[in-house]
Amino acid sequence: MKLTLKIWRQKNASDKGGFTTYPVDNVSKDMSFLEMLDVLNEDLTEKGDDPVHFDHDCREGICGTCALHINGKPHGPLQTTTCQLHMRSFNDGETITIEPWRAKAFPILKDLVVDRSAFDRIIQAGGYVSVGTGGIPDANEIPIPKTIADLAMDAAQCIACGACVAACKNASAMLFTSAKVSQLALLPQGQVERKTRAEKMVAQMDAEGFGACTNTGACEAECPKGISISNIARMNREYYSAALSSQNV
Amino acid sequence: MSWVSKTLSSTLGRKLIMALTGLFLILFLVVHLIGNLQLLLPDNGESFNLYAESMASNPLIRVVSIGNFAFILLHVIYSILLSRYNKSSRPIEYAVSKASTNSSWSSRNMGILGTIILIFLLVHLKGFYYEIKFGEMPVVDYAGVTYKNVFAIVAAAYSNLLYVAFYVVAMGFLGFHLSHGFASAFQTLGLNHVKYSPLISRVGFGFSIIVPALFALIPIVMYIQSL
Numbered sequence A: 001m002k003l004t005l006k007i008w009r010q011k012n013a014s015d016k017g018g019f020t021t022y023p024v025d026n027v028s029k030d031m032s033f034l035e036m037l038d039v040l041n042e043d044l045t046e047k048g049d050d051p052v053h054f055d056h057d058c059r060e061g062i063c064g065t066c067a068l069h070i071n072g073k074p075h076g077p078l079q080t081t082t083c084q085l086h087m088r089s090f091n092d093g094e095t096i097t098i099e100p101w102r103a104k105a106f107p108i109l110k111d112l113v114v115d116r117s118a119f120d121r122i123i124q125a126g127g128y129v130s131v132g133t134g135g136i137p138d139a140n141e142i143p144i145p146k147t148i149a150d151l152a153m154d155a156a157q158c159i160a161c162g163a164c165v166a167a168c169k170n171a172s173a174m175l176f177t178s179a180k181v182s183q184l185a186l187l188p189q190g191q192v193e194r195k196t197r198a199e200k201m202v203a204q205m206d207a208e209g210f211g212a213c214t215n216t217g218a219c220e221a222e223c224p225k226g227i228s229i230s231n232i233a234r235m236n237r238e239y240y241s242a243a244l245s246s247q248n249v
Numbered sequence B: 001m002s003w004v005s006k007t008l009s010s011t012l013g014r015k016l017i018m019a020l021t022g023l024f025l026i027l028f029l030v031v032h033l034i035g036n037l038q039l040l041l042p043d044n045g046e047s048f049n050l051y052a053e054s055m056a057s058n059p060l061i062r063v064v065s066i067g068n069f070a071f072i073l074l075h076v077i078y079s080i081l082l083s084r085y086n087k088s089s090r091p092i093e094y095a096v097s098k099a100s101t102n103s104s105w106s107s108r109n110m111g112i113l114g115t116i117i118l119i120f121l122l123v124h125l126k127g128f129y130y131e132i133k134f135g136e137m138p139v140v141d142y143a144g145v146t147y148k149n150v151f152a153i154v155a156a157a158y159s160n161l162l163y164v165a166f167y168v169v170a171m172g173f174l175g176f177h178l179s180h181g182f183a184s185a186f187q188t189l190g191l192n193h194v195k196y197s198p199l200i201s202r203v204g205f206g207f208s209i210i211v212p213a214l215f216a217l218i219p220i221v222m223y224i225q226s227l
């Protein structure tokens, strides 16, 4: 395949940045999207040019690092991670536009790499259980109904990729935050800090400058892990009831 | 900051205000529609004029109407606050965006739709509410009692094709606003459930077509009657 790549290049956080166009040849349909970029970067390096910086780690769809906005959609045309996207999803001769996630809370570091530590700070604000859990408990010592366990596990699938923020017209982090609130609110271990957690995580989400939710559903449609917006409704419930009944005046 | 103002100034708190005021306005639309449909009764406006008089003289309705204005104002103020905040959360837009593949047009344009509704509301209030309250009104006698002939000024307005067209088009935009807003308000309140959410979506969809259509029917029929 022959392709034309229009890639966002930006030297550093304060650079203005802009698109550069690269023609690429000999792309195999079986390559993953990241392998295709590897080939481009090899060429650039051989020519003595600065390779395109992009984030990636596991390359097997579990770490959430590979954040690229491809042809107008987070992670490209399929509902998956960029590392699991293959070139057969594109046509020979196509122009592919590659942009970084765009959000005030995700400042660009270089080229396509954005700083997603805002997510870490939301987790640090309350996305944990701080009671000592001791050794591994006996199975079934704490009974959890299967339906509830399933909902918690569904929420826990979130890999913090940030596609929800990237897809949302408001750059809102509601889907991410609500998945993290939900996975603990649903389980017995999460009950002790339940109210404080909802309040603190929402406060941190706002402090980072993520937008508010308009319930467009774009996040759910683009989430590679299929996190449901029913988690957002759950977080709203958690937050409103915490506001009314927590001890934090 | 007290916990109340802290909660209400958070993004979720602001959304809560949008949802509650929006739902109140939806309820108001239903009551308003039932009243308006009396314009179509074949009695030359008698029941509508009697109804208008009973509304104007009922103290409870006056309290509700003040609340209604307050809620519209709150809905508009918070829509401006939220829209501006949301815009600032993405200072640089994407060069290429395929948002239409992941969300509905209405859901992405609630601010524009709301602004058009607001313009309509202002024209509507100036034309009817203001005239009826403070303008020179024609009067009519029923069984020896004199009433303001509200029906007459409505009929006069709806004999103007331009006004009718404006009204009908505005109702179209209201329909789009509601096609997202109705179900969205429930989601904001946290009311999302496998059993009820599909029903809420269907009711919202039906509501967003039927209610604006019935509102629009009134000026259309009255225009035809005026010919």
Ligand code: HEM
Pocket (backbone or CB within 6 Å): A212, A213, A214, A215, B015, B018, B019, B020, B021, B022, B023, B025, B026, B029, B075, B076, B079, B080, B082, B083, B110, B111, B112, B113, B114, B115, B117, B118, B177, B180, B181, B182, B184, B185, B186, B188, B189
């Ligand atoms: C009869 C008139 C109106 C009704 C029944 C109505 C109803 C609603 C409802 C139910 C929502 C959903 C709330 C939620 O998502 O939780 C909504 C959202 C919204 N409305 Fe209205 N509305 C009306 C007029 C207006 C006006 C006049 C404006 C603005 C000038 C406006 C601007 C908005 C905006 C911007 C949103 C989206 C807020 C967000 O989710 O970020 N609306 N409306």
Ligand code: SF4
Pocket (backbone or CB within 6 Å): A064, A157, A158, A159, A160, A161, A162, A163, A164, A165, A175, A176, A179, A219, A222, A223, A224, A225, A226, A227
């Ligand atoms: S909710 Fe989905 S899209 Fe958002 S960060 Fe988690 S996995 Fe990514």
Ligand code: FES
Pocket (backbone or CB within 6 Å): A056, A057, A058, A059, A060, A061, A062, A063, A064, A065, A066, A081, A082, A083, A084
């Ligand atoms: S690189 Fe880990 S999910 Fe794509």
